Amino acid sequence: MATDKTPVWGDEGFPLSPGFYELIATQVVEDALVLTHEARTAERYERVAHVLALVSTGAVARVKSYSASSVLALSQSASPTYTEAIEQGMSLDNIVDGFNIVGDRQPCGNILTLTQTVFSISSSAPIEHVLGLTDEAIGVGPHKRTVNQWLAISDHISTPHRRFVEDTLAFVQFLPTPLTGNASDILALVDEASITNIAHELLLTHVASGSKLYEFEQTLNLTHSNILTSDWVRRIDEDLGVGHALTWFRDDPCDRKNYTPFSGDNTVNTVFEEPPTTKPPVFTSNTEDRLVLYYPSHAAIARQLTLRAPEFQDRDRNAYTRVSRETRGGTLIVYSDPVWPSVRSLVVTVTGLTSDEAESYLTFMYATLGKEIEVRDWEGRLWAGVIVNPDNPITQDGPGCKYTISFELEGKKFETGNPTEEADLAGFVLNLSDSATVVKVSP
Amino acid sequence: MSFQMRAPFPYMSTTSTFPSPEFSDSEGLTVTVNRMRSIDGTLYTYVHSKGGRRKYVWQFQLAKDKAIEMREFLDSYYSRLIQITDHLGAIHVGFVTNNPFELIGEGRANDWPGNESVSITLEFEEKS
Numbered sequence: 001m002a003t004d005k006t007p008v009w010g011d012e013g014f015p016l017s018p019g020f021y022e023l024i025a026t027q028v029v030e031d032a033l034v035l036t037h038e039a040r041t042a043e044r045y046e047r048v049a050h051v052l053a054l055v056s057t058g059a060v061a062r063v064k065s066y067s068a069s070s071v072l073a074l075s076q077s078a079s080p081t082y083t084e085a086i087e088q089g090m091s092l093d094n095i096v097d098g099f100n101i102v103g104d105r106q107p108c109g110n111i112l113t114l115t116q117t118v119f120s121i122s123s124s125a126p127i128e129h130v131l132g133l134t135d136e137a138i139g140v141g142p143h144k145r146t147v148n149q150w151l152a153i154s155d156h157i158s159t160p161h162r163r164f165v166e167d168t169l170a171f172v173q174f175l176p177t178p179l180t181g182n183a184s185d186i187l188a189l190v191d192e193a194s195i196t197n198i199a200h201e202l203l204l205t206h207v208a209s210g211s212k213l214y215e216f217e218q219t220l221n222l223t224h225s226n227i228l229t230s231d232w233v234r235r236i237d238e239d240l241g242v243g244h245a246l247t248w249f250r251d252d253p254c255d256r257k258n259y260t261p262f263s264g265d266n267t268v269n270t271v272f273e274e275p276p277t278t279k280p281p282v283f284t285s286n287t288e289d290r291l292v293l294y295y296p297s298h299a300a301i302a303r304q305l306t307l308r309a310p311e312f313q314d315r316d317r318n319a320y321t322r323v324s325r326e327t328r329g330g331t332l333i334v335y336s337d338p339v340w341p342s343v344r345s346l347v348v349t350v351t352g353l354t355s356d357e358a359e360s361y362l363t364f365m366y367a368t369l370g371k372e373i374e375v376r377d378w379e380g381r382l383w384a385g386v387i388v389n390p391d392n393p394i395t396q397d398g399p400g401c402k403y404t405i406s407f408e409l410e411g412k413k414f415e416t417g418n419p420t421e422e423a424d425l426a427g428f429v430l431n432l433s434d435s436a437t438v439v440k441v442s443p
Numbered sequence: 444m445s446f447q448m449r450a451p452f453p454y455m456s457t458t459s460t461f462p463s464p465e466f467s468d469s470e471g472l473t474v475t476v477n478r479m480r481s482i483d484g485t486l487y488t489y490v491h492s493k494g495g496r497r498k499y500v501w502q503f504q505l506a507k508d509k510a511i512e513m514r515e516f517l518d519s520y521y522s523r524l525i526q527i528t529d530h531l532g533a534i535h536v537g538f539v540t541n542n543p544f545e546l547i548g549e550g551r552a553n554d555w556p557g558n559e560s561v562s563i564t565l566e567f568e569e570k571s
C-alpha cells in the first residue's frame with residue numbers, strides 16, 4: 001500500500017532517516033515472497049534436471065515512496081538417488097534501482113551473485129566442488145568465558161559529494177585443469193592467534209583518499225597465480241671453460257706482398273679485436289694539390305696552404321700506450337687497456353719550394369700555432385691534428401726553388417676519400433641552399 | 444722461408460706472413476751487468492740474467508699493402524703475446540717492444556701492391 005503524502009524533510013534539505021517515518025506507517029511498502037520448490041521421485045531415472053528460477057522485484061513509484069524492501073528466499077534441492085548425471089544451478093540476483101539521496105537522477109546498482117556449479121556427465125572420476133563461507137565461533141571449557149569471531153567482507157561506498165568514485169573488492173581464485181592429472185591451486189589468507197598472544201592482526205589495507213581532487217585513482221593488486229602453459233624440459237647447462245683456437249696460413253709469395261691476414265677461429269679468448277680481413281681503403285691521390293693544409297678543422301676554411309708532394313722517408317708513426325714491466329725473475333709483462341689512447345703522427349719533408357711558398361708556410365704556422373688543422377695528404381687521406389714542431393726551420397739548399405720544410409702532425413686519420421669524391425665527404429660538407437621562385441601567372 | 448707472426452698466444456687465431464727480413468738483423472741477450480770495484484781493487488759484478496731471454500731486431504722491406512697489414516696486426520695485438528716463426532724456422536714467444544712503431548716510405552715500387560715500398564723495423568723481446 002502506498003500514499004501520496006509529502007515526506008518529512010530535515011533542516012538541511014535531506015529526507016530524514018527511516019526511523020522518523022514510523023508515524024506514517026502507510027508510506028512503507030513491503031513485499032515478501034517465500035517459495036519452496038521440491039521435486040522428488042521414487043522411480044529410477046537416468047537423468048533428472050531440476051531448475052528453479054525466481055525473480056522477486058520490489059518497485060515503487062518515483063517520489064511517492066520513501067522506503068522499499070525486497071526479500072527473496074530460495075531453497076532448491078535435487079537429490080536423485082541413482083542417476084548418473086546431476087545438474088544443479090542456483091542464481092541469486094538482488095537488484096536495486098532508484099534515486100540517490102542528493103536528488104540528482106543517478107543510476108544506482110547493487111548486484112550480489114553467488115554462483116556454484118557442478119557439472120559432470122562422466123561417472124569415472126569423482127568431482128568435489130565446495131564453495132563455502134564459514135564463520136564459526138566455538139567456545140569450549142570453563143576457562144574461555146568469551147568467544148568473539150568476526151568474518152566480514154565489506155565493500156563500502158559513501159560519497160555524497162564526489163563526482164567519480166569506483167570501489168572494487170574482489171577475491172578471485174581460478175583453477176583450470178582440463179587435462180592434467182593432478183593440480184593444486186591454493187589462495188590462502190591465514191590469520192592465526194594462539195592463546196598466549198594478546199593481539200594478532202593481519203591487515204591488508206588499501207586506502208584512496210583525496211580532499212580537493214576531482215579524480216583520484218589507486219590500485220592495489222595482490223595476485224597469486226600458478227599457471228602451467230607448456231611442457232617442462234629438464235636441461236643442465238654448465239660452461240666448462242673449454243674452447244678451441246685455430247689458425248692457418250698459406251705460404252705463397254703473393255701472400256707475402258698483399259694484404260692477407262689469415263683469420264681463424266677462437267672461442268677461448270674473445271676480448272680482442274682481430275685485424276680487418278680487408279685492407280683499409282686507399283684513395284687515389286690528387287694530381288694537382290698533393291699536400292693541402294686547412295684551418296680550422298671541421299669548419300669553413302679560413303686558411304689554406306697548398307704544397308707539392310713530400311719526399312720519401314715520410315713516416316706513419318704509431319705510438320701505443322702500454323705498461324712494460326719485468327718481474328724479479330726477468331719475465332717480461334706487457335699490459336694495455338683498450339681504452340688507453342694511441343697516438344698517430346705523420347712526419348713529412350717537402351723540398352723544392354719557392355721562397356714565397358716557404359714564407360707562406362711560416363705564415364700559416366704562425367697563424368695556426370697550437371690549433372687543430374686538417375691535412376689532405378698525397379694519397380687523399382684526411383688527417384686532423386696539431387703540428388708539434390712549428391719551430392722547425394725552413395732551409396734553402398740551393399739557388400732558386402730549393403727551399404725545404406719539414407713538420408710533424410700529431411692527430412688522427414679519417415677514413416675518407418679524395419675531396420673530389422663527394423660521397424666520401426659525408427659528415428664534412430654543409431650545404432646551405434636558399435632559393436626564391438616567382439611564377440608569373442597570366443591573367 | 445717466410446716470416447710468420449701469430450697471435451694471441453697461446454690461443455692463436457690470426458696469422459700474418461711476411462717476407463724474410465733484411466740483413467743486419469740482430470739477436471742478443473737482455474742481461475745486465477753492474478761492476479763494483481772495492482777499495483782494494485777487487486772487482487765485484489752484479490748481474491741481472493732475466494732468465495736468459497733474448498731481444499731481436501728485424502728490418503723489413505715490404506709492399507705498401509703488406510706494411511698496412513703489419514700495422515693492423517700490431518694495432519690488435521701490441522700488448523698481447525705474439526708467436527713469431529722467424530726466417531730461420533726458430534719460434535719465439537714474446538712482445539713487440541718498439542714504441543712508436545713506424546712505417547717509413549722508401550720509394551716507388553710499381554709492381555708491388557700499393558705501388559710503394561715501406562721500411563719497418565720490428566723490435567721483439569721474448570717473454571721468458
